[in-house]
Amino acid sequence: MQKLTCERERELLNALTLDDEQAFAVLFHNYKNKIYGFILGITSSEEISKDIVQDVFLKIWKMRHRASEIENFNALIYRMARNAALDHLKRASRESTVLSHLSVLSKEATAHDPFEDIKAAEIKTKYENALQRLPKQQRLVYELKHLQGIEYPEIAKKLRLSVPTIRSHFRNALNALKSNLFLTLFIIITRF
Known part of the structure; x- marks a missing residue:
């Protein structure tokens, strides 16, 4: 898939505001592999990275009515991916601590x-x-x-x-x- 121009991305975001599933699909296919690789670098887990990619794009879909307000989609999606990956690592760390205490019990x-x-x-x-x-x-x-x-x-x-x-x-x-x-x-x- 070829890289989106700024103008084309803006058109897609405007269309997404109007519930255009096709626009969402184009954005998804353009970013999914890049975001997956980025998250994989943080989590080192293919399964978790795939889940986070899905979660990030689900959030994008849920906020679609404000998509035309997005200034820099690339920066937004990478920030969302980073935050989701770091949240996962924090949660996993807390769960690991709780599990170790529970196994003692x-x-x-x-x-x-x-x-x-x-x-x-x-x-x-x-x-x-x-x-x-x-x-x-x-x-x-x-x-x-x-x-x-x-x-x-x-x-x-x-x-x-x-x-x-x-x-x-x-x-x-x-x-x-x-x-x-x-x-x-x-x-x-x-x-x-």
Whole structure:
């Protein structure tokens, strides 16, 4: 596909304001590979990069009625892609931290200190109760991803849902577990 001139890009943005799907398709096909490569350089994941490209263009479509106000589409789309990729990395980092804490909670204590055994048993009970309180779909996704180690695409295929929906369920489950367990863990850990 040949590079768009500034005039042609302006025409496409004006047409996009009027819900022109063809204009959107031209913009998408002109930028998708460049944006994908840019995001891949940040995330180092083909799957995540493809998801982010889709998310960025979905945002473009949702803001289409203001497309004629865009001064520099190239700068906008790269900024959106960079922000989405960095947001993903921050989220993944937080999820990784939460997962490491949760895996400690979900295992039996191996300490020989009876107080540690009591704490571990109480924490495990609270964790299992919090897990049971999750909505069914969130719990299922959490168990498949965290406890069984199945990747998002495989879970999505198994549950017949999209990968972004699976990610959302997993993130919501982590947030619910974190908020349900934080105060309990603080009390248990500081009580002894």
